[in-house]
Amino acid sequence: MNRRELLKTASVSAAGFTILPRHVLGGTGFIPPSEKITLAHIGTGTQGLREMPRLMANPEIQIVAVCDPSKHAIGYRDWGKDDLLNELRTVLDKPAWRSGTEGTVPGGRDVAKDFVETYYASDQPGGAFKGCSSYADFRELLDKEKDVDAVKIMTPDHLHGVISVACMKRGKHVIMHKPIANRLQEARLVIDTARKTGVATHFMPWEANGSMDQVMAWINAGAIGTLREIHNWTQRPVWPQYTTIPAAAPIPDGFDWDLWLGPEAERPYSPDYTNMVFRGWYDFGGGSMADMGHYSLWSVFNALELGSPTSVEPMLSHTCGLKDSIAFTVQNDFSFPTACTVRFKYPTRGTRPALDLVWYDSGMRPPTPDELEVDSKELPEEGMMFVGTKGKILAGFFLEDPHLIPESRANKDAVAPAHVRGKQVSPSMRQWIAAVRGGAQPPSSFLNAWPISEAVNLYAVALRTGKKLLYDGESRKITNLADANKYLAREYRKGWDPQSA
DSSP states (O other): OOHHHHHHTTTSOBTTBOOOOHHHHHSTTOOOGGGSEEEEEEOOSHHHHHHHHHHHTSTTEEEEEEEOSBOSOOSOOOSSSSHHHHHHHHHHTOTTTTTTOTTSOOOSHHHHHHHHHHHHHTTSTTSOOOOOEEESOHHHHHHHOTTOOEEEEOSOGGGHHHHHHHHHHTTOEEEEOSOSOSSHHHHHHHHHHHHHHOOOEEEGGGGGOOOOHHHHHHHHTTTTSSEEEEEEEOOOOOSOOOSSOOOOOOOOTTBOHHHHHTTSOOOOOOTTTSGGGGGGBTTTOOHHIIIIIHHHHHHHHHHHTOOOOSEEEEEEOOOEEEETTEEEEOOOSSBOOSSEEEEEEEOOBTTBOOEEEEEEOTTOOOOOOHHHHTTTOOOOSSEEEEEESSOEEEEOTTSOSOEEESTTHHHHOTTSOOOOOOOOOOOHHHHHHHHHTTOOOOTTSGGGOHHHHHHHHHHHHHHHHTSOEEEETTTTEESSOGGGGGGGSOOOOTTOOGGGO
């Protein structure tokens, strides 16, 4: 019996030996090492470090390796100088951890390894632990850590697809942050690979998705008539969006720029490509919708059974410059715009009529509806609104506090059903762990993420071209602008094509 098979039968006698009860080995809740899911954490930047404590606090998971092209904490950016350092110190209950590094944003594989080993050391009789390997290249990790059961991928967006496919082909279970990939065809490959290999997958944004129960109860009861539009708006981005290609800079000590580029075309290093600002580049990120739309819209897609859109129409800001005292418009197909609105048209499906989904970012939002003006109110900074032929439902960005507007309708509209208590989304990690041990795929599986993945990638292509796109979901092709199809896929550098991995 190999270790992976043992995980599925860890609570019973197997192969001629008996696993002692947990209470005999280590008290209530103790998980013997043979039963733990061993996990490699790929990507140890600021967000990767923030996510680590939740994994380590789970007694069924053991982080045994970390991986990142950056060795040292050099050049990381964040939303506060010592916020992350203090968060990690609090988790460790060690106020002096990495004393002397104040003012430097933590990140990199050395910091991650130190954090993991310091955390686990607190459970050891001698207060010491040295059981976490460290790698720059995920491919070396996969070659050497053959007994690792699972990986968590917390890299920049352009690496999600190639790393996850390589891991799944090795039979590794996968947890991954959004997006599935920042190219449409690559996202499809990731999902197809998950289906073919049968590994347990967990796509993290599902954890933040709100309930559509109350909204659907009102829609199905006819409280707003026929649903025609969904509007979702955010104040993101909260990172710089560049309007020029950055100048070359010296590569920091201990940083493998070639590994960080991965499948993308070679170019000179600049810190303005990396760390948190990668999100704003078409090559490396997915823009605001990839960053936040997965959280707000995935359950909306599921509830309304949205498939492929028939068209995607962008409205975006532009930047002007001066050259020799002459003004000009900057031609930019390399970074996301400062602000945009993108309208998706979805066709009739079953009994649901055709509808539009409109995304807004950078503080843009729909006009204040008459129903809010009745109550002398404005739209919130972030939110979601369902527009029907006879009324509207307003909710928070994550679908929190859905309510009919104006407020008087809540009591006077006889068509509206009684309040529906939103179901709590089952804890996704528990469901994923059950799947690793042989259970069913969780709702957060990659297998359920195609429609939202298709939308966020078409959003990027529409913005990059600046044109309304007509789209055929069956062939996954743009039909009115042939040249735009090149943005649906990626030209892989030699050695990085995931289909040959």
